Amino acid sequence: MSTLLKVENLSVGMRGSTGVVVPVLENLSFAVEAGRTMALVGESGCGKSMTALAIMRLLPEDFVVTSGRILLEGEDILSASPKRMRSLRGNGISMIFQEPMTALNPLFTVGDQIGEVLRWHSGVGLAEAEQQAIALLRAVQIPAPEQRVKAYPHQLSGGMRQRVMIAMALAGRPKLLIADEPTTALDVTVQAQIFDLLADLQKETKTAIVLITHDLGAVAELADDISVLYAGRCIESGDADSVVSHPCHPYTRGLLDCVPQLKLGPRPPQAWSDLAEIAGMVPPLGARGPDCAFLARCREASELCRSRLQPALEPITDDHAVSCWRKSELAA
């Protein structure tokens, strides 16, 4: 499989009021192949969404890419013209947002909105666009698509709207789909349906997916590869199975410990085990030093860690890399 998206040493900074650029993302690298799913995992404020927006070239005004390259099929999108970028959005890369309740224009029918994307990217006429919109709604498993195509967003439930969003995102036949926490705002039952839908659609269309989430259950189910971000730095990456089953970085372990495990049995257990948490908070922007970003919260930190800089992301096996000074001890 060829590499579709390659992010190389991407750094993003926020320009403060004094002109100082505060790093938001540091030296992030990853690659996504066609038909595969890459998950970006981490707490809020770790730079997951910023990564997505940087790939879309839709970073908010004060944010700038300070270094690195983003290659889509070998084309550097950071240097693409605004016009080229417009045709890439929707067609090369598209994005699903977190909040389906607010991500659709309330004044137009869903058919209009999907149809518009179709008309930009494949130049079809109005009638043809409506037919294709119905087909897309059917593909995302919306019942009675012939009627729903004329519905306004407020007439649909959250799960339905997220399906519409997915239909809209797929309308331009993108090679890469960025899903920014696509299920966070939805019911648990609907979450599972949306993930199944994404997996099915990916199988048919061979679209690469960058899945941004903090739902590790979803990662285990959907993702092929994982990058765990902490405070704007990638601290563990690799094959999804390997990272989920043998997490090496203390942060990844902490995240996995935070997932509640349901124990089934005839009686309640003798002793209830507390759900783990990671004490402390992600260091705020501007408070990130040159040493290991996770140091202050790490239970495994040693004197060695305190005396050194942020460790490099180094492989421990063929398909698994960790950024930790004690990786060999912890992996054992």
Next chain:
Amino acid sequence: MTTIETSTPLAVESSSPPVRPSASPGRVAFRQFLRSPSGVCGACLLILIVLGTAIGPVVYPVDPLDLVGGPFTAPSADAWLGTDYLGRDVLAGLIYGGRASLAVGAVAALITIAIGLTVGALSGFFGGAIDAALVKITEFFQILPPLLFAMVLVTLFGQKLTTITLAIGAVSWTSAARLTRAEFMRLRNLDFVKASRAAGAGDAYLILRVLLPNALPPVIVSATLAIGVAILFEGGLSFLGLGDPNTMSWGLMLGQNRNYVLDAWWAVIFPGAAIFLAVLSISLVGDGVNDAINPRLRRRM
């Protein structure tokens, strides 16, 4: 034997209620408007006034500039609302003057909104240097006293109805611009705008099809009210003697007869009442429109 349906792809969501034929936002707003008492009253009154000026000449065929009798004839069977200081018919003046006043109001409001929308939209959408420049221009127009500025414009370019209309538009667009700018700034960071951009929308599409329709509700309300303001403005200019002397209008009638109000009240009171009723009806309509398209306000009321 019953067969079990297995073809439904989604057990959870297929039970959701069937979609009703959906009403467009415009039709929903219209229905809501009909439920607002003030809006309906205002609309009825406004329709009466417009109808009066439209079919008035058929019922009451008198030329408003003709001298039909002696000056200051009290209302009688010949001149229903009396005559003014030159002996012109007041009712005929009201009918023809209403056409001018309403037309000036409507066109000036259109100009106001057109300039305001354009400046506000560009300013709010692009931000940065464009915004800074446009805000400076808006502020420049804002600090000029509007009536004085309009008087200067009319004096400079001649006392014609078109000049008066343009002058009113030129001095009153700033609030519409600020309103539109604020709406655009609020909207441009919303998810559906980002989503549209992410799907490949260009600037023109975002401004015209995504942001503008969503920014319109408050602007429509202010446009409605701008008609009333423009009518008052035209009245004010005419009252001060800067009206178009060749075209009868309510303000002109008021201005020319104001010195004789104690002797011939009818020549002043009737045009004054006409302006009052027209502006009142437009304000009521604006109220109704606001109720219809601003759901949050509606709840509170």
